[in-house]
Amino acid sequence: MSSGRPMIDRYRWYEYVAIYVGMFLFLGFVLSPFIEGFLVSLKPLTHLFSSPYRFWPEDGSFDAYFTMWEHVPLLGRYIFNSLLISSLATIAVLILVVPAAYAFARFEFPGSGPLLGAFLAVNMFSGAVLLIPLYRLMRSMGLLNTYFAMIVPGVAFLIPTAIWLLRTYLLRIPRELDEAAWVDGAGRLYILRRIVLPIAAPGILVVALATFIGAYAQQFIFALTFNSKSEFMPLAVGLFAFFGKERVVWNELMAASFVGIAPVMIGFIFLQRYLVAGLTAGAVKQ
Amino acid sequence: MRAFFPGERPLSELTLSSLKKSFAGTAVIKGVDLDVTQGEFVVFVGPSGCGKSTLLRMIAGLEEVTSGEIVIAGKTVNDLPPVKRGIAMVFQSYALYPHMSVYENIAFPLRVEKLPEDQVRTRVSEAARVLQLESRLQQRPGTLSGGQRQRVAIGRAIVREPKIFLFDEPLSNLDAALRADMRIELTRLHKKLGATMIYVTHDQVEALTMADKIVVLNAGQIEQVGSPLDLYHRPANRFVAGFIGNPKMNFLQGTCTAADGAGITVDLGPLGLITLPRAGSPALVGQRLEVGIRPEHLSLDAPGGFRLTIRPGIIERLGIHTVAYAPLPNGDTFVALFDGDPPVADDTDIEVSVDPALCHLFDEAGLAVGLAA
Numbered sequence: 001m002s003s004g005r006p007m008i009d010r011y012r013w014y015e016y017v018a019i020y021v022g023m024f025l026f027l028g029f030v031l032s033p034f035i036e037g038f039l040v041s042l043k044p045l046t047h048l049f050s051s052p053y054r055f056w057p058e059d060g061s062f063d064a065y066f067t068m069w070e071h072v073p074l075l076g077r078y079i080f081n082s083l084l085i086s087s088l089a090t091i092a093v094l095i096l097v098v099p100a101a102y103a104f105a106r107f108e109f110p111g112s113g114p115l116l117g118a119f120l121a122v123n124m125f126s127g128a129v130l131l132i133p134l135y136r137l138m139r140s141m142g143l144l145n146t147y148f149a150m151i152v153p154g155v156a157f158l159i160p161t162a163i164w165l166l167r168t169y170l171l172r173i174p175r176e177l178d179e180a181a182w183v184d185g186a187g188r189l190y191i192l193r194r195i196v197l198p199i200a201a202p203g204i205l206v207v208a209l210a211t212f213i214g215a216y217a218q219q220f221i222f223a224l225t226f227n228s229k230s231e232f233m234p235l236a237v238g239l240f241a242f243f244g245k246e247r248v249v250w251n252e253l254m255a256a257s258f259v260g261i262a263p264v265m266i267g268f269i270f271l272q273r274y275l276v277a278g279l280t281a282g283a284v285k286q
Numbered sequence: 287m288r289a290f291f292p293g294e295r296p297l298s299e300l301t302l303s304s305l306k307k308s309f310a311g312t313a314v315i316k317g318v319d320l321d322v323t324q325g326e327f328v329v330f331v332g333p334s335g336c337g338k339s340t341l342l343r344m345i346a347g348l349e350e351v352t353s354g355e356i357v358i359a360g361k362t363v364n365d366l367p368p369v370k371r372g373i374a375m376v377f378q379s380y381a382l383y384p385h386m387s388v389y390e391n392i393a394f395p396l397r398v399e400k401l402p403e404d405q406v407r408t409r410v411s412e413a414a415r416v417l418q419l420e421s422r423l424q425q426r427p428g429t430l431s432g433g434q435r436q437r438v439a440i441g442r443a444i445v446r447e448p449k450i451f452l453f454d455e456p457l458s459n460l461d462a463a464l465r466a467d468m469r470i471e472l473t474r475l476h477k478k479l480g481a482t483m484i485y486v487t488h489d490q491v492e493a494l495t496m497a498d499k500i501v502v503l504n505a506g507q508i509e510q511v512g513s514p515l516d517l518y519h520r521p522a523n524r525f526v527a528g529f530i531g532n533p534k535m536n537f538l539q540g541t542c543t544a545a546d547g548a549g550i551t552v553d554l555g556p557l558g559l560i561t562l563p564r565a566g567s568p569a570l571v572g573q574r575l576e577v578g579i580r581p582e583h584l585s586l587d588a589p590g591g592f593r594l595t596i597r598p599g600i601i602e603r604l605g606i607h608t609v610a611y612a613p614l615p616n617g618d619t620f621v622a623l624f625d626g627d628p629p630v631a632d633d634t635d636i637e638v639s640v641d642p643a644l645c646h647l648f649d650e651a652g653l654a655v656g657l658a659a
């Protein structure tokens with residue numbers, strides 16, 4: 001085959017077949033819930049319980065995307081809450097993690113190794129294990145039913161991964177850059193601000209995105225436990241409003257889920273270029 | 287260079303006294319004493335890992351001093367940060383800031399100082415002029431060639447107007463041709479600025495070509511300090527003799543059989559007897575000595591002298607020189623360097639000779655015995 005590929009990337013026809021079959025299997029497995037969810041959102045509710053069940057919507061429409069706002073008036077608020085909680089958590093994580101990761105990347109201090117190990121260990125606990133103690137703590141401090149209660153525990157669980165990610169990135173910035181700046185009279189904070197942060201920007205973006213996704217995914221459990229006020233609910237909990245007395249309004253629930261994910265998806269598509277660049281590029285191309 | 291009044295001793299810019307450094311209990315610098323005069327170009331040379339960078343970084347203020355004293359311009363600076371020592375450093379990797387333009391890279395130390403913009407501009411353009419970087423000021427370092435990056439790094443050092451420039455192997459990332467050009471440029475720069483420069487390299491050619499004064503380091507200690515020709519002609523010990531000069535000096539082991547006021551005779555075993563015309567104490571008799579012969583002192587057609595028959599296995603013809611490598615009975619390789627393109631062939635015996643007065647002699651401790659002519 002005289003394709004323009006380098007030799008190392010050339011395969012025989014049956015290898016191509018195997019590669020593509022594997023890719024489709026994997027993608028199908030990952031994407032089928034989304035596809036089914038989207039199709040459900042297009043079907044009238046009556047069709048959902050008809051038998052035989054039809055996979056493909058025959059008289060599909062986008063009606064559910066309009067009626068859901070009327071059935072659940074707070075839906076917009078839920079979506080806003082979701083984004084707000086995740087954004088605030090991300091900002092809080094970044095503020096704490098950037099200096100911490102710099103310290104772990106550049107300073108040798110007693111206990112830095114064990115501390116990093118302990119951070120990894122925190123990831124082995126899910127937040128769920130600590131829910132009861134956290135609940136008691138929040139209650140005694142009078143913090144239940146606030147945004148604070150949903151953000152702060154999340155931040156605590158997101159910090160370790162973020163420190164590991166960013167530290168790895170900062171380690172790839174040559175120490176000589178810090179030293180050169182120090183020889184020229186710059187102090188640690190000046191170096192951090194003027195040298196390290198600008199060079200680490202792609203890495204910080206990766207950490208911000210990973211943290212945002214993490215916060216988005218984990219807010220459900222904290223919101224469910226620490227909050228019972230509907231005006232503070234994030235979408236994941238707010239979706240329960242579609243669970244009626246005798247039936248679940250599946251098509252609107254799916255529609256609401258997709259609308260809730262949409263802003264994050266769109267943001268992702270925009271930032272994906274930087275994400276890939278940040279994950280793969282050498283930190284410093286001199 | 288600053289002009290000195292007759293009789294005045296040149297100012298000492300930098301003094302190191304019994305300087306020591308250990309990392310976690312391992313001694314890396316084991317007591318260094320050195321005096322550097324204002325305006326001098328000093329080269330620290332030594333094999334990789336001997337502590338050159340560590341010593342330079344101690345002078346810069348990047349490594350703490352374990353014991354001893356560093357004095358710059360009459361002031362002890364052991365505990366001062368780099369910027370207060372009046373030094374500027376050029377790193378091996380250049381350490382340019384990739385996200386800043388060349389202009390901002392050079393201006394960086396002035397920005398830290400918070401100098402007004404017009405002064406920054408004057409100083410940066412002056413440095414750019416000296417280094418021929420004027421047309422590159424708006425580019426990022428990533429778009430520059432190796433030699434240009436090197437010059438940017440030097441520019442960043444120049445704008446500070448330091449008393450002492452420190453260079454850590456600044457040319458080692460450049461290819462051979464560029465390295466030769468940059469050597470000349472650095473020497474020219476030193477003449478123009480007249481500043482004190484301390485330059486670290488493992489390359490003895492850089493040391494010999496650029497230095498006013500060479501400091502040969504080995505395993506954390508100074509082996510010898512001197513001018514390039516001093517070190518070449520009068521190495522104080524076997525290490526310096528072997529390190530300075532390319533190709534390396536040949537060493538022939540032997541036993542001293544006679545020594546008096548007129549000459550020292552060494553029995554080189556299968557290679558014969560050699561008598562070096564220099565005074566030696568009779569106490570040398572019976573000692574193991576080493577005779578050092580520089581490859582370039584060997585000749586093919588000179589009469590007399592110490593004669594040696596060798597059979598070169600490999601011959602390198604460089605046009606200006608011819609280098610012959612021949613095995614010795616003890617397994618060492620003997621190197622001879624001839625001018626031009628003489629009629630020698632590999633695997634064919636040739637007789638070479640050397641004037642014994644030019645040979646070096648080292649005792650069992652590796653110290654030079656007498657001086658070569």
Ligand SMILES: Nc1ncnc2c1ncn2[C@@H]1O[C@H](COP(=O)(O)OP(=O)(O)O)[C@@H](O)[C@H]1O
Nearest residue numbers: 309310314332333334335336337338339340341
């Ligand atoms: N920060 C450090 N910690 C421990 N050992 C070091 C450190 N820096 C240098 N060394 C050791 O000191 C010795 C000299 O290193 P260096 O000064 O870099 O040598 P050179 O520049 O002559 O090649 C080496 O054996 C090196 O391993």
Ligand SMILES: [Mg+2]
Nearest residue numbers: 338339340455
């Ligand atoms: Mg070094």
